[in-house]
Amino acid sequence: MDKKSPILLFDSGVGGLTVLGELRKLLPDAPVIYAADMAGLPYGAKSEAEVAARVSGLLGRMAERYQPRLICIACNTASTIALGMVRDVLETPIVGTVPAIKPAASITRTGTFGLLGTEATMRQAYVDELEREFASGKRLLRLGANGLVAIAEAKLRGEEVSIGAVADEVKALVLQPGGRELDTVVLACTHFPLLEPELREAMGKDITFVHGAQGIAQRIAYLTKGQEFTRARPDFAVTTGELEDFEKLDRAFANYGIEILEKF
Structure with missing residues (x-):
């Protein structure tokens, strides 16, 4: 080498x-x-x-x-x-x-956790396999939030990021049945941890965010x-x-x- x-x-x-x-x-x-x-x-x-x-x-x-x-x-x-x-x-x-479903499933206290990624990631069979293997008996709520990618890129360019814009991208996750029991969210896009402070403001300070970096x-x-x-x-x-x-x-x-x- x-x-x-x-x-x-x-x-x-x-x-x-x-x-x-x-x-x-x-x-x-x-x-x-x-x-x-x-x-x-x-x-x-x-x-x-x-x-x-x-x-x-x-x-x-x-x-x-x-x-x-x-x-x-x-x-x-x-x-x-x-x-x-x-x-x-x-x-x-x-x-x-790969989405950090395994660690998230192990730490959720309510048994309900979320998966935030792109729409393409959400529909992959590989994600289904991870859910079956590591989240049996738990409830996994998914949301494809493509718009967060552009917001993260804008943030790194020094542009102002609106908490309202971030909230608009993720509100559909909380509005799903069982969404109010969410206590853990997997950030299944490497862009999304760049927005963790904004996501915390938008989703609540008690949410635990998990990613694989x-x-x-x-x-x-x-x-x-x-x-x-x-x-x-x-x-x-x-x-x-x-x-x-x-x-x-x-x-x-x-x-x-x-x-x-x-x-x-």
């Missing part, structure tokens, strides 16, 4: 920064490339076929160009749809992102245990979209140790 070989974090946008933040704590010396498919954002409104083709195609090209030691698909929608396909076509180790970082650390790390160049981020628009996120990326933004 070339000690300069990077870890590639891939997301449809900037939600994967929540994973990067946890990864920095465990592997501060690891070289990282952050890849944002801004041209394809949002994934939640796309068909499964569109997401699978786009993600597998992009990661194939990125693996060839950057020769990463490991790829993390830091996106619930992309992982639940395309993880198996990507693993079939690439030899690089792949870490995916820490577990993903731990998995990456486990798979790279014993490997040497050195940086051939400073960590950087690439976008499939317009670089000028991407550069509006420069302050957000700088908070995670990335000051170079490039066009892929």
Whole structure:
């Protein structure tokens, strides 16, 4: 293993920064490339076929160009749809992102917990399997809230975020039968933890929010245990979209140790 070989974090946008933040704590010396498919954002409104083709195609090209030691698909929608396909076509180790249903089911006190993600994630059979395996005897309420992705992206651009706008996106979760018994909510999109303060204001301070960023970082650390790390160049981020628009996120990326933004 070339000690300069990077870890590639891939997301449809900037939600994967929540994973990067946890990864920095465990592997501060690891070289990282952050890849944002801004041209394809949002994934939640796309068909499964569109997401699978786009993600597998992009990661194939990125693996060839950057020769990463490991790829993390830091996106619930992309992982639940395309993880198996990507693993079939690439030899690089792949870490995916799955809804944290198991830990949420174990900590809910009322037995009723929620799942907030994109519409595409909500309809995946993989989510049904997680519910059957880990939430038997519990009540899981789901809501596809695609609009939260755009709100999270706006927040990282420094735009003002309205609590009312966040509340409008999630109110349908509480209004479902049993919604008033919610005490735990899974944030099944890596963008959503960026809005945790606003979600807490909108949904109530007693709600426990659960997401998988820490577990993903731990998995990456486990798979790279014993490997040497050195940086051939400073960590950087690439976008499939317009670089000028991407550069509006420069302050957000700088908070995670990335000051170079490039066009892929």
